Amino acid sequence: MKWSQAFIPTLKENPSDAEAASHRLMVRAGLMRRLGSGTYSYLPMGLIVLRKIEKIIREEMNAAGALEVLLPAIQPAGIWEKTGRLDLLKEILISYKDRSGKLNVFGATHEEVITDLVAKEVSSYRDLPKILYQIQTKFRDEPRPRFGVLRSKEFIMKDAYSFDVDNKGLDAVYKRMHDAYCRIFDRCGVKYIAVEADPGFMGGDVSHEFMAPAPCGEDKVAGKPAIELGHIFKLRTKYSKALGASFLDRLGKKRDIIMGCYGIGVNRILAAAIEQQNDKDGIIWPLAIAPYRVLVIEIDPGDKEVRNKSEWLYGELTKMGVDTLLDDRDERPGMKFKDADLIGIPIQVVIGKKGLKEGKIELKVRKTQKRSLHPVRDILDIIEKEIGSG
Amino acid sequence: MKWSQAFIPTLKENPSDAEAASHRLMVRAGLMRRLGSGTYSYLPMGLIVLRKIEKIIREEMNAAGALEVLLPAIQPAGIWEKTGRLDLLKEILISYKDRSGKLNVFGATHEEVITDLVAKEVSSYRDLPKILYQIQTKFRDEPRPRFGVLRSKEFIMKDAYSFDVDNKGLDAVYKRMHDAYCRIFDRCGVKYIAVEADPGFMGGDVSHEFMAPAPCGEDKVAGKPAIELGHIFKLRTKYSKALGASFLDRLGKKRDIIMGCYGIGVNRILAAAIEQQNDKDGIIWPLAIAPYRVLVIEIDPGDKEVRNKSEWLYGELTKMGVDTLLDDRDERPGMKFKDADLIGIPIQVVIGKKGLKEGKIELKVRKTQKRSLHPVRDILDIIEKEIGSG
Numbered sequence: 142m143k144w145s146q147a148f149i150p151t152l153k154e155n156p157s158d159a160e161a162a163s164h165r166l167m168v169r170a171g172l173m174r175r176l177g178s179g180t181y182s183y184l185p186m187g188l189i190v191l192r193k194i195e196k197i198i199r200e201e202m203n204a205a206g207a208l209e210v211l212l213p214a215i216q217p218a219g220i221w222e223k224t225g226r227l228d229l230l231k232e233i234l235i236s237y238k239d240r241s242g243k244l245n246v247f248g249a250t251h252e253e254v255i256t257d258l259v260a261k262e263v264s265s266y267r268d269l270p271k272i273l274y275q276i277q278t279k280f281r282d283e284p285r286p287r288f289g290v291l292r293s294k295e296f297i298m299k300d301a302y303s304f305d306v307d308n309k310g311l312d313a314v315y316k317r318m319h320d321a322y323c324r325i326f327d328r329c330g331v332k333y334i335a336v337e338a339d340p341g342f343m344g345g346d347v348s349h350e351f352m353a354p355a356p357c358g359e360d361k362v363a364g365k366p367a368i369e370l371g372h373i374f375k376l377r378t379k380y381s382k383a384l385g386a387s388f389l390d391r392l393g394k395k396r397d398i399i400m401g402c403y404g405i406g407v408n409r410i411l412a413a414a415i416e417q418q419n420d421k422d423g424i425i426w427p428l429a430i431a432p433y434r435v436l437v438i439e440i441d442p443g444d445k446e447v448r449n450k451s452e453w454l455y456g457e458l459t460k461m462g463v464d465t466l467l468d469d470r471d472e473r474p475g476m477k478f479k480d481a482d483l484i485g486i487p488i489q490v491v492i493g494k495k496g497l498k499e500g501k502i503e504l505k506v507r508k509t510q511k512r513s514l515h516p517v518r519d520i521l522d523i524i525e526k527e528i529g530s531g
Numbered sequence: 532m533k534w535s536q537a538f539i540p541t542l543k544e545n546p547s548d549a550e551a552a553s554h555r556l557m558v559r560a561g562l563m564r565r566l567g568s569g570t571y572s573y574l575p576m577g578l579i580v581l582r583k584i585e586k587i588i589r590e591e592m593n594a595a596g597a598l599e600v601l602l603p604a605i606q607p608a609g610i611w612e613k614t615g616r617l618d619l620l621k622e623i624l625i626s627y628k629d630r631s632g633k634l635n636v637f638g639a640t641h642e643e644v645i646t647d648l649v650a651k652e653v654s655s656y657r658d659l660p661k662i663l664y665q666i667q668t669k670f671r672d673e674p675r676p677r678f679g680v681l682r683s684k685e686f687i688m689k690d691a692y693s694f695d696v697d698n699k700g701l702d703a704v705y706k707r708m709h710d711a712y713c714r715i716f717d718r719c720g721v722k723y724i725a726v727e728a729d730p731g732f733m734g735g736d737v738s739h740e741f742m743a744p745a746p747c748g749e750d751k752v753a754g755k756p757a758i759e760l761g762h763i764f765k766l767r768t769k770y771s772k773a774l775g776a777s778f779l780d781r782l783g784k785k786r787d788i789i790m791g792c793y794g795i796g797v798n799r800i801l802a803a804a805i806e807q808q809n810d811k812d813g814i815i816w817p818l819a820i821a822p823y824r825v826l827v828i829e830i831d832p833g834d835k836e837v838r839n840k841s842e843w844l845y846g847e848l849t850k851m852g853v854d855t856l857l858d859d860r861d862e863r864p865g866m867k868f869k870d871a872d873l874i875g876i877p878i879q880v881v882i883g884k885k886g887l888k889e890g891k892i893e894l895k896v897r898k899t900q901k902r903s904l905h906p907v908r909d910i911l912d913i914i915e916k917e918i919g920s921g
Contacts, residue, residue, distance in 0.1 A: 148598050148661060150652045174648060180603035182648055188601050208538050211578050213570035215685050237627050240672050258564060258572055262540045282630050295605050
């Protein structure tokens with residue numbers, strides 16, 4: 142992508158309503174903008190990061206044997222009545238009466254819908270086990286929207302649900318999902334701590350939270366602030382009993398399906414990555430979820446040789462499948478360098494008149510701020526090596 | 532994917548509430564299930580098709596220079612008041628008062644939000660032109676939910692918005708989007724007719740609808756029934772005036788941004804493809820959006836040689852990047868053949884004891900119902916050729 146054709150509205154000043162570093166930097170780096178209280182528009186570069194995180198989650202869920210579905214946000218209130226959660230969650234559920242007078246709920250979570258689906262489609266032990274998941278937007282009338290996308294009214298969740306014939310099956314899938322979660326956070330470059338937790342309004346008896354240590358965290362783990370990234374629950378039969386999700390076992394006996402559920406806040410991984418890795422100049426993206434892995438900065442863009450070499454490098458990197466942003470804007474070098482550090486692309490390549498006179502291009506690693514000069518002919522190898530080692 | 536590990540609940544009977552062929556077949560082939568009036572859960576195979584369509588749309592939008600964003604579904608009613616559409620669309624808008632008493636609207640479309648965003652971020656002719664788009668769920672209190680996903684309360688749209696300095700710019704991008712739409716429908720294998728249309732509540736003066744000829748169509752094109760797939764509009768300054776989206780031109784004069792908007796119903800492409808291509812036995816998927824391109828059917832799955840050859844072929848195809856479904860279920864051949872035609876995978880490969888004795892595997896093309904026998908060693912080449920010619 143060429144910056145001149147992109148939509149990356151960076152800001153020099155911090156937004157006045159932003160307390161958390163991730164909130165501040167997501168706005169300043171042009172990743173998102175606030176629409177209303179607790180609602181945010183993702184701009185192109187923010188969305189690229191979200192999609193990269195979703196891809197990692199999807200790969201790990203599929204590898205764990207989970208099947209992706211997409212469930213409605215609009216849900217008949219009746220199924221929420223059956224589990225008792227229409228009343229229990231009334232403070233945060235967004236609901237409306239449709240034109241026929243029926244009460245509907247916007248999904249804050251999907252245990253009711255998925256259990257209702259499985260109740261209708263699964264009848265025998267032969268249909269089990271199953272793990273179903275989706276990556277979808279949830280809605281809630283959040284009492285205290287704050288910290289940008291960390292506590293918002295509308296957020297993207299990966300929610301998975303497992304269905305087993307017995308507790309042994311649940312234990313196995315719970316362990317598998319636990320391990321998949323560790324791989325997801327590792328791959329996204331986010332530090333986390335898994336702790337036993339209170340299942341709360343989800344129900345069930347065992348649950349683990351995956352907490353990300355972060356300065357703006359509202360919870361405490363080992364005395365330090367930490368923003369919940371994920372939460373997994375052994376639900377057992379709370380929902381299957383309420384919604385009639387049963388199966389016939391090998392002996393023809395009707396039994397309740399044993400369930401687990403497994404959530405990840407997709408936006409929260411993005412925000413946690415920024416909370417954990419930033420400095421006074423801006424974001425420091427982990428390579429795997431960076432909006433672009435390489436930023437080519439043209440200084441002296443009016444110079445023909447600079448333009449040619451920049452276009453050449455941008456073209457070669459793109460051909461190699463390295464997602465690259467080319468700062469081809471007609472702006473001062475100082476502003477370009479400031480923007481580069483703010484948006485935090487891991488590898489910066491600076492092409493200028495002075496360097497080219499000596500046949501050299503500068504490479505800067507955002508994380509270490511280390512700069513080095515390289516002959517033009519070596520630059521592709523050097524970048525490839527940097528990406529490989531990152 | 533192996534069928535035994537998938538979630539493809541096919542049905543022998545037509546659902547009683549389904550009038551349209553696509554609705555009937557989407558339920559029977561296990562692509563979706565109804566949750567409530569006008570809301571549907573996409574099961575894994577339905578979601579794969581949706582994602583393939585989204586990928587085609589994304590590629591064509593990006594090629595046309597559009598940038599992807601993701602806007603909130605929850606929108607403050609205030610911006611809808613400014614354009615006069617809070618009242619105009621009150622019959623179909625889903626709204627709720629949040630805990631602070633503020634009225635919010637669930638986005639049925641996003642002209643207000645995107646124009647508000649651009650009004651705040653764009654100030655100069657140098658920031659223009661821009662095309663922004665998203666693929667996102669829309670909500671409306673549909674008066675007559677029917678035909679499954681063709682007329683539902685919750686649906687996935689690709690909505691794009693263009694911002695130009697003058698009408699000449701709008702004309703150029705309108706033409707570019709028109710052409711991109713043609714390529715999208717062509718690539719998805721859906722027949723369509725582009726007709727001039729009434730802009731209706733969107734406003735503006737010029738609009739074109741892309742209609743898909745289909746038996747259940749509620750509109751008429753050249754006397755024949757047809758379900759709208761897409762609609763593009765020259766909005767001009769209706770929204771930019773109302774929401775203050777202006778720019779300073781080269782002479783420093785403040786002017787309203789000239790807008791266009793461009794919508795595609797993603798679910799409708801899926802349903803239209805089925806409406807246009809089915810027979811008494813089931814769906815006939817176009818190759819580009821089929822949930823899988825190849826279905827390998829094991830008959831006599833208890834036979835060791837059959838199992839070995841099926842696993843071998845499934846493995847080889849997967850390695851070649853050909854998305855393949857392996858029907859490894861312990862079911863009668865008759866049921867497997869019926870299911871195969873119902874779910875409509877373009878290329879069926881039948882592996883049975885009898886054929887293998889002669890060293891042969893059967894290939895059936897779903898569309899033509901043409902069957903042919905091939906030596907085992909040729910089967911990969913033959914499949915590759917079928918895919919290439921399809």
